[in-house]
Amino acid sequence: MRASCTRPNANFIGEHTYYTDGSGNRVHFGWVTNNGNLDRVTTTFSHELVESCTDPEGSAILGVAGTCSQGGWCEIGDVCSSASDLYGVTVQSFWSENDQRCIVPDWPADTYPYSGVQWTDILPANSAASWFTYNWPEYLFVVWEIVPTMPGPGGAEVTWRVQIERASGAYVTYWITATNLTNQDIQIEGRYSVLGH
């Protein structure tokens, strides 16, 4: 906040809210004070930023009333107070329902591509089986393959298809169905490759 500005609520060191302009557009904004040093400014700013993204008008992602220690909107930053260094900038943690704790995510620090084995199983002769794997961030580009792990020369052994469920705004579930094309049981690996985001 600039020195020439006054804060609307003298008890707050930062806030995010919105107003409606003359054309009917709702304008989202936030402000923070300089309440000590740069680390404290970025701590408060990161708090208001994540809350403005997840709850710009007090009507989106809110906690259960009374779970935070303040009046008004009870948002994902309001139940967390720890701060940590993220690439040289001090930021405050926020509540992750998926992790059930306060987190400081380091996305997009991942380096791509990376890959791995999600599961192993035995695919019975001449039959199909399905698996699902969930909580994959929707922003990842993921490809799947089913690979036999025992030698079986002479022809194709396995085919598969991948179906996708958008389980929530943030996560997808992959449903993978594999068919054993042979008359032998086959040990398989379900492999993923994350190409990027």
Ligand SMILES: [Zn+2]
């Ligand atoms: Zn807050």
